[in-house]
Amino acid sequence: NAGVTQTPKFQVLKTGQSMTLQCAQDMNHNSMYWYRQDPGMGLRLIYYSASEGTTDKGEVPNGYNVSRLNKREFSLRLESAAPSQTSVYFCASIPSGSSYNEQFFGPGTRLTVL
């Protein structure tokens, strides 16, 4: 099992460009999450999906959209990138819609917006 995979690993964008960060898990997990991590800020929840076909806002959803394409995949889209979105983005998943499960994290995507 590959666990949680993220693509790309690195990306540089210009202000105003759009892109989609991809996340996939092969553990048959129901819930998936997108976080961003800035220096000194820890992880902040952007969006999450409790199950296929559902999404919900987290702490910092502005400027992002998500799609839960199927049970395996959860993508994060930046429609018009801004320098404030420069960050490391992590995808995570848990087996079910319960907080009593540990989260499994992907390796992260380092995004720089110029």
Added chain:
Amino acid sequence: SQQGEEDPQALSIQEGENATMNCSYKTSINNLQWYRQNSGRGLVHLILIRSNEREKHSGRLRVTLDTSKKSSSLLITASRAADTASYFCATPLNRDDKIIFGKGTRLHILP
């Protein structure tokens, strides 16, 4: 604002010593989790403690939870160089499955 806040923000200790870090949170929770992050990598789950538990052990880790004070502590005994990492507490927001992280404690083990 974030649900959990770790204290201290950074900690340096000699190898072999014990390391203690604390987490305070704001709302009622049904469990609290601790994660470790090595530099530049994703987070790895360490331990989960339920709201009806006061203490839990896993190897060299000891976690306590005080729901009346809305706080938790993580103790790493007999620290090793490999323990150098950032440690985060995570709690479910509003008792559901939105899991929120604190800002973390950066632990550095000195040789």
